[in-house]
Amino acid sequence: MAFERSLDHCSSSSSSSTQSRWSYDVFLSFRGENTRKNFTDHLYEALVQAGIHTFRDDDELPRGREISPELLKSIQGSRISIVVLSRNYASSRWCLDELVKIIExxxxxxxxxxxxxxxxxxxxxxxxxxxxxxTFGRHEKHYVDEMEKVEVRRAALSEAANLSGWDLQNVANG
Known part of the structure; x- marks a missing residue:
């Protein structure tokens, strides 16, 4: 798979000082209700099978801890972020805040x-x-007092979508 070769290249080309900075090779950002039990599970398993240390919130977060600081730390400690942009991704403020941190x-x-x-x-x-x-129309109505955050989230989504990625509508069998 070309994607795995790209990840292998990233893993093998970093220096030892850079390697110590990363806790994970990949951070997966996704809207669980859309993709957790199908695509994301398959992607996660393929990455793990390929020996790629991957963060997925339901596997890596210690129970009983605050989610936000742990997620932000995991994002910052990951070499690569894979963002699975599904239909309801933007309906989650949590997903959008992850994306803002990933862009940062x-x-x-x-x-x-x-x-x-x-x-x-x-x-x-x-x-x-x-x-x-x-979805963003609803965000603007519900979060009138947080319009600056809504705009930052909107910009992060646009920036991510402007990057070259994988359009599964145009790939045989997704």
Missing amino acids: CKKTLGQLLVPIFYDVDPSDVRHQTGYFGE
């Missing part, structure tokens, strides 16, 4: 960000049209 780490730490468009049109994600437009 891309800019400040040089992390690689790989978007996967799962059953969504990349253009709808990029321009927040269709379902993504409706």
